[in-house]
Amino acid sequence: MLCSLNFFVIFLPWYVNYYLKLLFKLGEKMYKVLIIEDDKTISTILMEHLKKWEFEVVCADDFKNITELVIQVNPHLILLDIMLPFFNGFYWCNEIRKFSNTPIVFISSASDNMNIVMAINMGGDDFIAKPFDLDVITAKIQAVIRRTYSIQGQMNIIEHKGLILNLSDTTLSYEDKKIELTKNEYKILQLIMENIGKVVSRDKIIEKLWESESFIDDNTLTVNMTRLRKKLEDIGLNDFIKTKKGLGYLAE
Numbered sequence: 001m002l003c004s005l006n007f008f009v010i011f012l013p014w015y016v017n018y019y020l021k022l023l024f025k026l027g028e029k030m031y032k033v034l035i036i037e038d039d040k041t042i043s044t045i046l047m048e049h050l051k052k053w054e055f056e057v058v059c060a061d062d063f064k065n066i067t068e069l070v071i072q073v074n075p076h077l078i079l080l081d082i083m084l085p086f087f088n089g090f091y092w093c094n095e096i097r098k099f100s101n102t103p104i105v106f107i108s109s110a111s112d113n114m115n116i117v118m119a120i121n122m123g124g125d126d127f128i129a130k131p132f133d134l135d136v137i138t139a140k141i142q143a144v145i146r147r148t149y150s151i152q153g154q155m156n157i158i159e160h161k162g163l164i165l166n167l168s169d170t171t172l173s174y175e176d177k178k179i180e181l182t183k184n185e186y187k188i189l190q191l192i193m194e195n196i197g198k199v200v201s202r203d204k205i206i207e208k209l210w211e212s213e214s215f216i217d218d219n220t221l222t223v224n225m226t227r228l229r230k231k232l233e234d235i236g237l238n239d240f241i242k243t244k245k246g247l248g249y250l251a252e
Contacts, residue, residue, distance in 0.1 A: 030054060030055070030056050031055055031056070031076040031077065031145055031149075032055070032056040032057075032058065032073065032074070032075045032076050032077075033050055033055050033056070033057050033058070033075060033076065033077050033078075033079060033141065034057075034058050034059075034060065034069070034070065034073050034075035034077070034078045034079070035047060035057060035058070035059045035060065035079045036060045036063075036066060036078060036079065036080045036081060036084065036089070036092065037059070037060070037079065037080075037081045037107065038063060038081065038083075038084050038085055039081075042107075042130075043059045043060075044059075045134070046079065046134075046137070047059055049134045049138065050138065050141070053138055055141075058073050058075065063084050063085045063086050063087075064085075064086050066087075066092045066095070066096075067092070067095050067096060067099075068162075070096055070100065070102070071099075071157070071159045071164070075102060076102065076103075076145060076148075076149065077102065077103045077104075077105065077141060077144060077145055077148075078096070078102055078103070078104045078105070079105050079107050079141075080092065080093060080104050080105070080106050080107065080124070081106075081107055081108055082106060082108040082110050082115060082119070083108065083109075083110065089106060089108070089119075090118060090119070090122050093106075093119070093122045093123050093124055094122055094123065096123070097122075097123040098164075098173055098178060099157055099164045099166055099173055100157065101168075103125040103126075103144045103145070103148050104123060104124045104125055105124065105125060105126045105127070105128060105140065105141065105144060106119040106124045106126070106127045106128065107128045107130060107132065107137070108127070108129065108130060109129070109130040109131075115127075125144050125148075126140055126144055128140060156168045158190065158193045158194065160193055160196055160251065162174055162175065163193075163237060163240065165186075165189055165190060165193055167190070170183070170186040172189070172231070172232075172235070174235045174236060174237060175235075175236065177234075177235040177236070179231055179234070179235060181228070181231070182224075182227075184209055184224045185224060185227060185228045185231065187205075187208050187209055188205055188208075188209070188221075188224060188225065188228055189228060189241075191204070191205055191208050192241060192249055192250075192251050193251060195251075196251055196252070197250075197251075197252055198250070199244050199247045199248045199249070199250045200248050200249050200250070201247065201248035202218065202221060202248050202249075204248070205221060205248070205249070206218070206221055209221070209224075225241070225249070228241070229241060
């Protein structure tokens, strides 16, 4: 009887972890976690632990350009510390929320009620206080990912040279400015940004716009292109779309 009890006590944690790993495979998809934590010891421990759970993990090392890193990595979830060099986690959470709904879980020793409330109000999805238990943080990450990706996909944007086209709400962001596009302006810019460095013909753009069942001719395209260029200029992007005479349009 005592031997059976000892076996149960020793091997129960292993069986629980093994079962949870099988449960969380979610169709064999590997989920990507971005860790934004300036304490190398903490970020390394988190990375090694999450890799054991078959997560793909990226750790930030440039704390001046977090938004660019988020766009580049395109994570399924972000672990974000509050106390960071240059700008704090609240600032970066607000910046990320301008173009992405990627889940953000705050991790911080500043775990008083004011910071927790502020983290959630700024767009965070959860808050984990330091020091934390690795199994607890893993369970919370899994729960947030299950809730998020059983309903929606990951970040849906196109980015080029700091210009961000959000495909979910047809808005355009550059630095601290955000504008809305009409349906035709959005489709034109989407097509051009999907073909960076390539000339997109006027015929191809007109064909794309015809998908909306709107009547589009050559003159209508010219009007829409003029309006789109004006909006780009208004947010500080002059000559973003270049005209290749006789060929079409190009963004480099």
